[in-house]
Amino acid sequence: MTQWLVQVFVRNWKKTEDESVRASYGTLSSITGIVCNVFLFSLKFAIGILVNSIAITSDAFNNLSDCMSCLITLFGYKLAAKPADKDHPFGHGRTEYIVSFVISIIIFVVGIELFKTSFTKIFHPETVTFSMPAFLLLLVSIGVKVWMSFFNRNLGRRINNQAMIATSQDSMNDVFATFATVAALLASRYTSLPVDGLAGVLVSLFILYSGYGIIKDTVSTLLGHPADKQLTTKIRNQILSHPEVIGVHDMIIHDYGPGNQIGSAHVEVDSHMEFLKAHDVVDEAEREIYENLHVMMSLHLDPVDRTNGQANAYREEVNHILRSMDPKLSEHDFRIVQGPTHTNLIFDVLIPYDCRYTSAEIKKKLDDELASQATKVNTVIVFDHDYTESPSEGD
Secondary structure, eight states, X not given: OHHHHHHHXXXXXXXXXXXXXXXXXXXXXXXXXXXXXXXXXXXXXXXXXXXXXXXXXHHHHHHHHHHHHHHHHHHHHHHHHSOOOSSOTTOXXXXXXXXXXXXXXXXXXXXXXXXXXXXXXXXXXXXXXXXXXXXXXXXXXXXXXXXXXXXXXXXXXXXXXXXXXXXXXXXXXXXXXXXXXXXXXXHTTTOOSOHHHHHHHHHXXXXXXXXXXXXXXXXXXXXXXXXXXXXXXXXXXXXXXXXTEEEEEEEEEEEOSTTOEEEEEEEEEETTSOHHHHHHHHHHHHHHHHHHHOEEEXXXXXXXXXXXXXXXXXXXXXXXXXXXXXXXXXXXXXXXEEOSSEEEEEEEEEEOTTOSSOHHHXXXXXXXXHTTSSSEEEEEEEEEEOOBSSOOBOO
């Protein structure tokens, strides 16, 4: 069925690198999710009222919150396609995060109200009327969610979209929540214990956790979390696929909404390379990154002289000292300025956020270790941090 839906609703469905095709996949995923979750909400809400089960009613609102998430995603794809204007030169994609935050608050409020109602029914239980048709319909709803999980995973793998894969996992989590309501409905036949209220509390906590997850992700995005590790690794590999490139560092990725990411990085090339050729290399890399990964990159050239034997020796020594302190410490932009009385070593040091050493401690260690050199050495260091989840490579 998945293949049929793709062929019917996604034009040129095989061209998964095309922006418009990817947007069509996203729209298909969102609309399918909305239709299925509205159906499940209506079905479970009606069953919940019919058999007087707060657990089933809570599960219905859980599906409604999923429907809202699909609306957010669909809204995001539409906003991402809206062109930039003079007031919003980077587009309107971040509006999705604001809408996501508002809806997560609504989900949270619904979860709290359902928790209060369910908790009350633990101490003041009401009779739950078992119904075989209701029981069978709940099993059907589980089947729908299982299909939605496989459907979104299939689409996510086709276009390498992590959001769809995450939606797939969320659908599978919903299956377990519905199993709880089914178990409560079955238990109502054999016990007078407030199983329905307990199951309702369980599902309402699941809704609250879902709302918390959306709030956390949205706030993290608005504050500026690191770019996705898979994305930054692909960007680095794309740049390093050019044999003229020696290393990549200082990568920064800015997220302006779905499908709208802008970034920059420093690219090391041989200082003896002809300027026009070096420019052509980074220009080609920028074009490839945009076409293949849909990220608008601006690459800065850093000339590196690898023919200076003394500079290479100093560089190796500095790297040895840094990695003896922390394997994640690295340097870049290394160069030397030699004078009659001393030599200046000028370079940057990349400090991971989990490093236990301060910049002052790192500099002191380097200065102490390099003090044994035959020629007096001064270090001129710029300390910076990695703005991506991927470690610096090739520096």
